[in-house]
Amino acid sequence: MSVPHWEILGDSVQGPAKVRNQDWYETDAPADDVLVLAVADGHGSAAYTRSHLGARFAVDVFMRCGRAFAERARAPEDLRRLRHAAGHWLPREIVRDWQEEVRRHLRDHPLGDGSDDAAAFSPYGTTLLGAVLVPGLFAAWQLGDGDLMVVEADGSVGAPLAPAEPELGDETESLCAPRAWELMRVHWAPVADPDRMPRCVSLSTDGLSKSFAAQEGFIQFVRELNERLDTVGADGIREALPGWLAHAGTYSGDDTTAVAAWRRPAGSEDDSGDPRERLRRDPAHPQAVPPENTHPQDAPHPHETEN
Amino acid sequence: MSGMLDNGARLTIDDGHEAVVTGMLGAGGQGEVYRVSTDQGEKALKWYYPACATAEQRKIVEELVGRDFDDDRFLWPHAFVTGRGDGFGYLMDVRPDRFKGLPALFRRRLRTTPQALVTAGLHMVEAYQALHSRGIAYRDISWGNIFFDPATGDVLVCDNDNAVVEGEASGITGTMEFMAPELVRGDVGAIPGTQTDLHSLSVLLFMLLMNHHPLKGRAELAIRCLDEAAERKLYGKSPLFIFDPDDSRNAPDPTEQGTVLATWATAPPALRKLFIQNFTEGLRDASRRVRESQWRDALSEVRDTIVVCASCGRQNMTEPRSATARACWSCGRTLLLPPRLVITTPPPRTERHVRLGHAARLHAHHVRAEPPRHDYTDATLVAELVEHPKKPGKFGLANRSDAAWTARRSDGTSQTVAPGQTLPLRSGLAVNLAGAEAVVRAD
Known part of the structure; x- marks a missing residue:
């Protein structure tokens, strides 16, 4: 997908030993300069028999709520109120709407084991990671594992929603937990200067980061992804992405899903147009590498960047 | 970084010295907080968003800095800072790592004890009391601007830049779920001050000790879409305590709100009585709100009478002046007093x-x-x-x-x-x- 200032990439690959892909993702640019991105990872253990559906519902709900939030954020509003909406209203709305989706599905497809209402959510258990970018604001929400990685305008790479402390006990954070909205982590980053919007934002399920031996390797991967996007453009990376995710899955064994939004460098020729235009205009340009040459081995490969 | 200031940015402190940005600590609704290096050592800098860097806010900050308030329970603005343009901010001390935010407590990411929580409540009450006794209303009491040490219960009140002298105007009216009902409703003549702070303080104490909001019972669960209108109803037009002894319409839902039923059951009557007073009579009549001194005395007594269960080792709050032993909340055995x-x-x-x-x-x-x-x-x-x-x-x-x-x-x-x-x-x-x-x- 291409919008005036952003390129969006995304793909999902089933884990090698999985019966089905329990991840889901979606991206949207409902207006110029507005991005809504989401990934979800349905829980993998046997009890979560419908988690692939739970993940899908979670993404659908986030996209709906995220678009509404983006619309609100684009209108002039007191920043404190908007922050309150981001921190309190949206998490609750997401959980409520997700529960409603699950209830609706249960009505048509009962579990048949007499589960009570609260317990009935469990088979649909899933994580959720979503982001909204509008002029002046970058906000993201996370419940459970997964990785929001941000390449800032100055090139630094951060993971703003990484938990500050490791989880206590063995409770998994999930949309199916009681009062799950209270477990949601929120990234809130007003951007007063448009030039300081992040250069690249990626959301991925933990199948990707777990394929690295250490967090440093994953950070390096994100850094190089952004660099490759700067040099090669989005099309080449888009072509290579499924291969990288599949390769990552062979290490983590998990379903692997990633979406990324990349902002073309300010002042670049195609800043306000389709980046593919440049490839067509300048086929001899060294950066205009045909997608077939963007081989996974040449690319910022998950396991070749960690050492 | 996406923040307003780059690492290395040089700013001017009101004493003429320089502050150099070394990193970003966070972003809020009014501005961003940075770590800065000064000749007085490392400090935190709050820098306002352009939309919030108003003449009114500047006046408030300058007044707060001028107060030279020295109290280790507050991260008080102690120097005014300007940059090249119209931007401004203030310096405060850096919050030590041992102080954690309340959201982490509610998300079960902190290990703490009833004693530490009661101590934190007591320190919060005394901190706001110290402010009120100086004629200053905080006006923005909420879980976002208080931090506590889960081991000791020490507290640190942050974001003090909305505190103003009682009676003066401030653009801030607080966070709705902590606001007094008359402010939420926008009653004629209702202005934020120490009286409305008392409501916010009681909400904060309830959330600290009961791990739940005092007005979020069944009525909240019934709200399909929580938005401004819904919050206005919940906290202003029809506020109803979840443990109102005369009205159970907003009682906690045992499935979704089971935690607060459990925590309420562990609270000694001395505390329950004050919460009931504050969230029944006090919702309708501001003069019936529990005063800081009442909270202080009750929390102090409860802290002094916390008993460790001889069977399981868990701390239990007990009724301070009662000689009757109750059952341990954890193992159910009768406590040995x-x-x-x-x-x-x-x-x-x-x-x-x-x-x-x-x-x-x-x-x-x-x-x-x-x-x-x-x-x-x-x-x-x-x-x-x-x-x-x-x-x-x-x-x-x-x-x-x-x-x-x-x-x-x-x-x-x-x-x-x-x-x-x-x-x-x-x-x-x-x-x-x-x-x-x-x-x-x-x-």
């Missing part, structure tokens, strides 16, 4: 009850009628319960003060206990502690 030390302070005579459980400690505030604040550090230690080194199971009260005590046994004989000496504990023992009379009671 340790002896009680009843202290009567010099005039105005105040009675304090302290359970002499394992490692019980008495501090300077225990022997004073109206202590300026409760301080549980070693610096204020007066006495502590110690076990006899050669006779396990025999306990005594060690004199940790710098003055001798006079003890009076039940047979009428007296004994002087010099600093460092230990007085064997027995029922009926009376001792004069720095002018306060203390008696050991078996119940």
